[in-house]
Amino acid sequence: MNDNALQGQVALITGAARGIGASAAEALAARGATVYVSDVLSCDATVAAIEQAGGVAVAQQLDVTDREACAVLGTKILEQHGRIDALVCNAGICPPGSVSGDWEQWDQVLDVNLHGTQNTVAAVWDSMVSARYGRIVILSSMAYYRGGVIVGTEYSASKAALVGMTRHIARNGGEFNINCNAVAPGIIETDMTAAFDKPDLDEIPLRRYGTAADVAGPISFLCGPESAYMTGTVLNVTGGIVLAG
Ligand SMILES: NC(=O)c1ccc[n+]([C@@H]2O[C@H](COP(=O)([O-])OP(=O)(O)OC[C@H]3O[C@@H](n4cnc5c(N)ncnc54)[C@H](O)[C@@H]3O)[C@@H](O)[C@H]2O)c1
Numbered sequence: 001m002n003d004n005a006l007q008g009q010v011a012l013i014t015g016a017a018r019g020i021g022a023s024a025a026e027a028l029a030a031r032g033a034t035v036y037v038s039d040v041l042s043c044d045a046t047v048a049a050i051e052q053a054g055g056v057a058v059a060q061q062l063d064v065t066d067r068e069a070c071a072v073l074g075t076k077i078l079e080q081h082g083r084i085d086a087l088v089c090n091a092g093i094c095p096p097g098s099v100s101g102d103w104e105q106w107d108q109v110l111d112v113n114l115h116g117t118q119n120t121v122a123a124v125w126d127s128m129v130s131a132r133y134g135r136i137v138i139l140s141s142m143a144y145y146r147g148g149v150i151v152g153t154e155y156s157a158s159k160a161a162l163v164g165m166t167r168h169i170a171r172n173g174g175e176f177n178i179n180c181n182a183v184a185p186g187i188i189e190t191d192m193t194a195a196f197d198k199p200d201l202d203e204i205p206l207r208r209y210g211t212a213a214d215v216a217g218p219i220s221f222l223c224g225p226e227s228a229y230m231t232g233t234v235l236n237v238t239g240g241i242v243l244a245g
Contacts, residue, residue: 001217005224007032010081012073014064014120015091017041019190020139020219022049023212024088027220029055033086036077038062040091064091064116074123084124086135086223089117089162094141094192097152106154113158114165121169134178135223138166140234142186142242150196159184163234170232179231181222185215186238205240 011028015021017039025037029050035057037043037050043059050057062073077084092113097105117138128134141148141159148156162182169180187198188210201207218235221227236242 001027001220001224002030004032005226006085009033009085010036010077010083011086011088011223012036012038012077012084012120012124013088013090014038014062014116016046017043018046019192020185020188020212020215021088021090022046023216024090024219025057026050026053026055027213027216028086028088028223029053029057031220031224033223034058034081036060036073038073038091064089064119065111067115067119067122070119070123074120074127078127083131084127085131085133086137087120087124088219088223089120089136089138090219091116092139092158092192094151094155096150096196097154099153101153105152109152109154110158110161113155114161117162117165121165128173128178129176132177134173134176136166136169136173136178136180137219137222138162138180138182140166140182140184142184142236142238144184144234145236145242145244166234167232174231179222179227181227181230181232182234183215183218183222184234184236184238184242186210186236186241188212188215188237203241204238205243208239210237210239 011033016037038060047057143156144160166182
């Protein structure tokens with residue numbers, strides 16, 4: 001979509017050096033938003049792709065587990081632009097694991113996926129409340145709904161907790177015109193899943209794995225005017241693996 005619907009708006013995306021986050025950043029920039037692309041990795045390639053397409057992006061080193069750094073970035077964006085219209089909480093990790101668990105990994109996954117999301121929401125919340133406008137999109141996973149395989153319990157737990165967080169934010173943000181929705185991808189071909197054994201294609205109704213762009217579209221939709229009356233929802237982007245609302 002390239003409709004300038006986000007012209008003049010400012011968006012912050014975490015985990016945007018590659019994969020779904022990079023694709024979502026490109027999608028929001030194509031609609032006219034100035035996009036802060038943040039990651040622990042370099043976001044230079046994402047910024048270059050956006051600029052080559054005529055968009056505006058700013059690369060920002062950010063570890064979402066660093067609460068102070070998240071707050072500092074929120075303040076910096078406000079100082080420079082006076083607004084943060086959209087936040088896409090995309091940064092996540094998904095190491096292989098087990099049910100019995102590895103406690104160090106349990107803490108790491110919850111720290112990035114869950115606490116990191118809250119750190120960034122907290123960094124933009126007051127400005128969205130003051131502006132009486134905001135769009136927050138949180139990356140869950142179909143693991144929230146059907147449990148995971150290959151991944152550890154902590155991944156499914158973190159992604160289910162994010163659905164609870166989404167609904168809580170939606171409930172409390174509504175009076176301030178802050179919409180919060182989640183996107184729950186299925187099997188998307190990115191670096192995250194490159195080493196994973198994937199299910200046979202005949203287990204996926206659409207008979208293919210997803211691409212980062214397949215997820216970026218729904219994220220862009222949830223940041224745009226066409227989803228203005230949606231909040232607290234979870235969009236399953238699974239090629240039909242999850243056939244439930
Ligand atoms: N790929 C899939 O099949 C799939 C399925 C369901 C959900 N998801 C979710 O979608 C999101 C994006 O996944 P992806 O497939 O693009 O993965 P990816 O590994 O390609 O990208 C994730 C990005 O997050 C960044 N990141 C990791 N820890 C970070 C931290 N502490 N601070 C900031 N950035 C950090 C990574 O550097 C990376 O650039 C994740 O939240 C993931 O859990 C992906």
